[in-house]
Amino acid sequence: MNDLAPHGVLTEPMTLEIQRLLPGPIERVWDYLTRSELRRQWLAAGAMELRVGAAFELVWRNDELNDPPSRRPDGFDAEHRLECRITELDPPRRLAFTxxxxxxxTFDLAPAGQKVRLTVTHRRLPDRGMLLKVSAGWHAHLDVLAARLSGTVPxxxxxGWSRLMQEYEQRIPA
Incomplete structure (x- = not known):
C-alpha cells in the first residue's frame, strides 16, 4: 500500500503522528480533506469554509464507510458530531483545526514523486484512553482514504478499528 510504517507514533507524550503515501496529485488529496462529499467517504462529512477562523462541524457515520458495514463496537452511536474551527490554512499543503x-x-501534504505524503498530527490528547481511540481511528480512517484514492474497496x-485498538494498546506505553 505504501512504504511508510502504517502505525502512528508518539512524537511527544499524548501527541500522535501518522503518515500515509497516497496516490496524487496533491490537489486531489487536498480535495479529500476539504470537500465534504469526498471527506465523508473516508472520515466525516461537514461543509468547510476555507478560511482561518471558520467554524464547521464534522459528522461521522462510520457505518456508511463500508457496504455492508462491519459491526459497530459497544459505546459508539451511528452518528457522532464535533464542532471545529480552522486554525491554519495553506492550500494545498496544510490544514489545521481544533x-x-x-x-x-494538522494535515500536512507534500509531493513525493507521483504520490503525496500525508502527515496527520493530533496534538496533546487529554488521556491514554482517548489517545488509543484516536490512534486506532486515524489509522483505520486513513486506510479507508488510501483505498478510496487507489480505487480499491476499503x-x-x-x-479494523477494533483490531487496531488492541494493537495500539500494546504499542503505546501505559
Missing amino acids: WGSSDGV PPFWD
Missing part, C-alpha cells in the same frame, strides 16, 4: 479537548489536528472500518 478538535474537542485536544490541541487540534477494508471494513469497525473490524
